[in-house]
Amino acid sequence: MQLVGIARLAASGELLAAKRTVEYFELPTRRLLNRTSERMPFRWTINPYRGCEFGCLYCYARYTHEFMELDAVRAFERKIFAKRFFAASLAAELRRISRKDWIAIGTATDPYQPAERRFAVTREILKVFAAGRGRRLSVTTKSDLVLRDLELLQEIARANIVHVNFTLTAMDEKLARLLEPRAARPELRIVAARRLAQAGIQIGVFPNPVMPLLTDSEENLEAVARAASEAGATFLSGGPLFLKPCARRVFLPFLERHFPQLAPEYEKLYRAGAFLRGEYALRIRERLERVRTRHGLRDAPIEYTPELWEPEPEQGSLFEPASAVRSS
Ligand code: SF4
Numbered sequence: 001m002q003l004v005g006i007a008r009l010a011a012s013g014e015l016l017a018a019k020r021t022v023e024y025f026e027l028p029t030r031r032l033l034n035r036t037s038e039r040m041p042f043r044w045t046i047n048p049y050r051g052c053e054f055g056c057l058y059c060y061a062r063y064t065h066e067f068m069e070l071d072a073v074r075a076f077e078r079k080i081f082a083k084r085f086f087a088a089s090l091a092a093e094l095r096r097i098s099r100k101d102w103i104a105i106g107t108a109t110d111p112y113q114p115a116e117r118r119f120a121v122t123r124e125i126l127k128v129f130a131a132g133r134g135r136r137l138s139v140t141t142k143s144d145l146v147l148r149d150l151e152l153l154q155e156i157a158r159a160n161i162v163h164v165n166f167t168l169t170a171m172d173e174k175l176a177r178l179l180e181p182r183a184a185r186p187e188l189r190i191v192a193a194r195r196l197a198q199a200g201i202q203i204g205v206f207p208n209p210v211m212p213l214l215t216d217s218e219e220n221l222e223a224v225a226r227a228a229s230e231a232g233a234t235f236l237s238g239g240p241l242f243l244k245p246c247a248r249r250v251f252l253p254f255l256e257r258h259f260p261q262l263a264p265e266y267e268k269l270y271r272a273g274a275f276l277r278g279e280y281a282l283r284i285r286e287r288l289e290r291v292r293t294r295h296g297l298r299d300a301p302i303e304y305t306p307e308l309w310e311p312e313p314e315q316g317s318l319f320e321p322a323s324a325v326r327s328s
Contacts, residue, residue: 027081062244102137102138218287
C-alpha cells in the first residue's frame, strides 16, 4: 500500500530514541494550528506530539494514530511522534488568525508526557507565545512536569490570557493508576496546580471524562472539587465519558478485567452511541454544579486583563519578527 500525507511522513520519521518499550520519532510539521468545530470552547488546537505515553484507558485521541496507518491501541502509547517545527512558521501561522480566538494546547496528546523532558516541543511552542501579545491560550495536562515551565508561563501571562488545566478524574490513587497508568499521581497534579496558582497562573480542573459507576459519584466529584479549590483553581468543568470506537476497544476489555460487573452496564449505556446524553448527562451537570457551588468554583475561566494586554490591532500584528523569537 502506498502511504500518503501524514502516514508517509510518519513512516519516514527518523527514530529519535527508544526507551524500553516506547519509541520516539520525529514528525516534520509545517502547520501546528488545527481548526476545531464551532461547538468547542476554543477555535484552534496545538498538539505538540502524536501519541501519548500516559495510556489512559478511556483516551479518545487514539484515533489520531490511525491517520498514520498505525494501531490506535498499542502504537498510540508506544510510538510517540515529536513534532519538529520552526518557531518562525508558528509565529506566521499565529499572525494569520484572530487574537480573539482561543487556542488550546494538548487536546489529543499530553503536552507534558515523558517525551517532553527529552524533546521540549511544548516549551518551544510556549516560547513563541511568550514573544507575542494579546493571545488567549490554555494548556491541559495530567503532569507536574508543567512546573518546569512556570516562569515561561508567567511571562506569557503578563501579555496574554492563559490558563493551565489539570485533568483529574479521581483523587483515589489506586483507581487513577488503573485508569491512567503512566500519568502523574493525582496528588502531584494538585501540588503542581497549587504552585502555578500561587505564581499567578489561572488554574482549571477537569474531572474528565466522568465515567459512569467509576468516577461519577458525588463523593468523587466532591473530592476532586475540594482538592481543586484548596489548590487555588478558579474553575471546574466536565462531562460524561465519550466512548469512541477506538477507546471502546481498550476500555471495555479493561472493564472485563478489573470491573467485570460494570462491563454489561457499559454495553447497555453505550449501545446507542459514543455519547451519553439525556437524563444521565443532566444528572452529571447537576452534580457538578452542586460541588462547584460548595467549593466556590466557576464553570469557566475568569476573564481578566493581563498587565501588558493589547487588543487586536486593526491591521497587522504585534508579533515580533520571527528573528526575535528566542531559541533557548
Ligand atoms: S493524557 Fe490525554 S492524550 Fe494522553 S492518553 Fe491520557 S487522555 Fe489520552
